[in-house]
Amino acid sequence: MLVCENVSKVFTSGFLSKITVKAVDDVSFTVREGEIISLVGQSGSGKTTLGRMILRLLPPTSGRILFYGRDIWKDIKKREELKDYWRQVHAIFQNPMGSFNPFYKIDRVLDQALELLEIEPKSEEGKELKAKALEAVDLNPDEILGKYPHQLSGGQLQRIMIARSWILKPKLLIADEAVSMLDVSTRGKIMEIFNEFRNKLGSSIIFISHDIGLSYFISDRLFIMYKGKIVERGTPQEVIDNPKEDYTRLLIESVPTIYRRWEDFEEV
């Protein structure tokens, strides 16, 4: 479904002397249909930058990204083609506030999703879909609809973005720290929705997280990013059993929950 071939992104900044940051450095990987992969790595390792390039928001400095064989930066140019791409590839971003325009009621992000599907938001079908989507992420439509972003919590905004994906049912979902603000029980529900996307719709998910413990449970394959590079890849079990890099070892040690959960399980 998705192929990233030697993708790099260099940011240049600085006024007098140029400073360059290799945010993503020669990254190659594939995502198959119905596969959940995780990108795990410390802050600043390039995860979001990679996600934004795949979403076709940020052009790579070099390398290619192919979606069903088409180069998303060369072959997708027209407005209609782009709209079609964004119907199929959807992201839930790290900072939920950033996905909302403070001047508009939150209904707008759901209405826009309906419009992408050519469903009139004010129609019965549109209203029903909106309500169902909010209920799927454990929100009460009566409490949520009609509010402005500043009237809701970060976790509620995150869930509205997940409700938006629920409406769009994308082929590929990029979930960038999408559950970071949620409490454990809500997080469990959202993880179930992600699993449902895969099982019922055959969607693929790129799950971006700091939490190797969570990734361990959800993903088919796990990629560890470090300073813009993928330094480790394999099934979660392979990566955790045989960490090649010291960095991965540190990451595993910092999440005792991976093993603690199994111990809890055995006690029961």
Ligand SMILES: Nc1ncnc2c1ncn2[C@@H]1O[C@H](COP(=O)(O)OP(=O)(O)OP(=O)(O)O)[C@@H](O)[C@H]1O
């Ligand atoms: N628009 C930009 N201009 C300049 N530098 C940028 C830009 N966006 C990201 N960077 C830099 O690129 C690097 C990778 O950033 P990125 O946001 O991809 O990391 P991340 O792995 O998502 O981190 P986090 O876990 O904190 O979200 C960082 O050094 C960051 O400062």
Ligand SMILES: [Mg+2]
């Ligand atoms: Mg990020």
